[in-house]
Amino acid sequence: MELSIIKGPQLVIALDIGTTYSGYAWQHRSEFETNRNNVHFNTSWGAGALQLHKTSTCILIKFKKETEKAENKKPDIKVSIDENKLSITEDVETKIGQEAERVYSGIAKQNKIDEMYGQYYFFKGFKIALYNKHFNRSIEDQIDQPFRLFDVMALFIKALKDHCLKKLQTQGMTVDMKKTLFVVTVPAIWTEEAKKFMIDASIAAGIGNKNLLLALEPEAAAIYCLNLPEGERKDMHDLGMKGQKFLVADLGGGTADLFAVEVEESGSVREICPPLGDQVGGQNINRAFLQVCYDSFEGDDWAKTFGKATPVEMWKMEAEFEKKKVAIGSDDPDGEMIDLEVPASIRDSLHDQSVKLKDTGYIAFEDREFMFNSGLVRKNLFQETCKIVYGTIKKVLDKTEANGLRTVVLVGGFAESPIVVENIRKMIANDFQGIKVVIPSSPFKAVLNRAVLFGHNPMIIRSRISRETYGIETNVKFDPNIHDEQKKWNQKITGEDYCKNIFHIHVRKDQSVVLCNAQPVKKYIPVYKHQNNLRLPIYKSLSSTNPKYTDEGDCEKVGEINVVFENTTEDSEKSVDVSMIYGGTALSVIAKDNASGKEYIADIKFNRVK
Incomplete structure (x- = not known):
């Protein structure tokens, strides 16, 4: 397929579908030829959404007509195991990102769960299913309704693509789809099956097979490193100079994805060892945080109490933690506290003392909020995850092919955290004194930014392992x-x-x-x-x-x-x-x-x- 994609596209649109956040960027051919750093990002994701270049990776699927009557029971939706084609024939509405979260939150408040069955489906974190070697075609939404994973992914890609096309149209641009190339990002460590799944989902989303190209996420970040402004290049160990070897570690919500390259005389890059990675990232911190919440209660009654919290309340608490964890500095005072609003059922049980917190010194309950000591997050949650990330980085640095490699570049949303950067720097310095760890000015944008350039020049990666x-x-x-x-x-x-x-x-x-x-x-x-x-x-x-x-x-x-x-x-x-x-x-x-x-x-x- 890649040998037959359109050459010299007039417009390149990159769709970055992440575990936690997703977004898109675009650039016209004329801009690439005159100033390739002039890449455009969307920051408008609907009413009330933060003005960031990415939004939450979630989707709300609403059937305009109920697929089955809900009579206090979940509908028996059969999941097809046929080849990768969109199976939904009914007219559905979709919303993605923070808009989907806002709308679904309102629906959940106005309706009982059994009234939502068969009509509303809300999915978060569905990309993580594709990291499994033997991934399953069926997933469940926030209220345990089964659905085809392929349909969820295809509908999400379609909604992201349509959002972009509408954005361009409102800016007065006419998009010639035959001369537009869509670049969809995927982790390098995914199996060929998972990559093929994304190709099929993108085609089902309305992208022509000649207008579709996959970009491996850490490779896109490596291309970013080759196109840095001169001042930033100097600050980052003269990154991207001819003959230089460097390692890109793309640290996202679900994976640490690594790509080691050498810059050739032509300015292209060649892969110097097979990609490595692990299912570790920001989501590990979130899961560990929730486990700490559970472990902080006395006895076993907490399980019943947490079970009463609605799915919306729980993911709202996790989303709030997601925002605050990245902002915690590596040198914050031990006494600094993180406050998170507690779901109503848990709050009521704490007020009437039907459940009690242990005296750990890490977590307290005041009025409507949990108060966490930031030391818990820095030492107990981040450190273990950083050790796993570093273990994967070390495997690459220990390889014979990595001899002469002097720079490790951290990109991705997880690399925005000062604690992550500080931990990885210390671990690398301890074992590899001559290797410098650098972070670009916008690590969160690196993959999306240069996936666009990859679309204009796919052969910048000259060879792979x-x-x-x-x-x-x-x-x-x-x-x-x-x-x-x-x-x-x-x-x-x-x-x-x-x-x-x-x-x-x-x-x-x-x-x-x-x-x-x-x-x-x-x-x-x-x-x-x-x-x-x-x-x-x-x-x-x-x-x-x-x-x-x-x-x-x-x-x-x-x-x-x-x-x-x-x-x-x-x-x-x-x-x-x-x-x-x-x-x-x-x-x-x-x-x-x-x-x-x-x-x-x-x-x-x-x-x-x-």
Whole structure:
């Protein structure tokens, strides 16, 4: 797909869908050619929303007509496991971000939960489901209603895209969709299945497949580092100079996503080791904070008390904590307190003392609020999460390929926290004295900003490290010295013995691959002369660089090309040349029928979903 995207788009729109926050940015081609730093961001997200370049990653889906009558029970909504296509045919309304939070909060206050079933669905944090290796197609909303994950993501992308197009139209711009490229950001550590899921969701959201490009989030941040103003470049260890190696750590709400590169003489960058990451970020702090709340009560009655709080009250408290945690400085006085409004049911139970707080010194209840000592947040919550983040960074810095790397760049929303920066700096300085940790002036904007530039110039990333081994399943003549006897089969016409399930390698795991350059061509010949087609099953192995058979270890079929031999006879020469090409963030498999010259490109279907 990436090999066929439109070239030289008149307009690039980047959609950054984060675990916690999402937003969009845009730039016209003329602006890119004259001043590539002139990227535009939206900061208007509806009445009452903060004027920031991102909004909350959440969506309210309202069915104009109830899907089922709610009679004090949840509707039995069946979740399809068909291929990735939008299954909703009814007319629905959607709201996203802080506007969705505000509207849903009002609906929840005016209606009982059983009155909302089948008509209102509210989702937060749904992107996190795609981080799981075997992700599930079904998720539940705030009141436990099941829904297709694919539909939620597609509707969110559509709402974000439509919000952007409406914004441009109100500014008097005419958008030619055929000449517009949409860049959708994804974590580098995601599986190919998850990336394909996002491609399909974007297409279902109304983006043409020739107008769609994925950008790996830490790679976009690396591009940001190559285009810094001269003054900021000097402050950041002369970042982006030719020959320099540096590591980008994109610290978001759900992941720490790392990308190590070297700047080449041409100004492009090459990946120097496979991406690493972990499911750790700002959300870990939030979960630990809620656990501290639970652990601060005496006895077991707190569980019943918290169970009475509405979902809206709980996520409001978490959202308030989300805002305040980032502002806590690393050197705040121990006595500083953080105040959060308590849900009504918990507040009432504390007033009548049906539940009591332990005397920990970290948390107190005054009037309507919990008061937290900031020392709890700095030492108990942040420190453990920072240790996990640093452990992932250290794995990269310890690699032989990272020799000579002298700069670690922290970007992403989690890097806005002074506590995070201070902790990571201390840990790196302790083990790697020669490495400097730097933070750009706007770490929260880095990915979104340069995803736009990536859309204008996708080949700025010159080479990548293959995450997996890819090849074709084939048959070869049986050799008793090297082949498994159980895989031997006899070709009855010629009487020759063959070995089945051979993994014929095209690209190896950890191999450096230059983008848009075809790997060596390999020829495949039908076993039978009378064959009028040749199936070429495409396989991958995540762990092995040298798999022998396609049914060993973690080898998995990811696609298939079926070459049809046209206008040939039994005596005709039949052969197929196969090459694999990295076109950006995905792999294309091209098969050419040597007799007709016709080319086939694989439509890889990933099946590792439930």
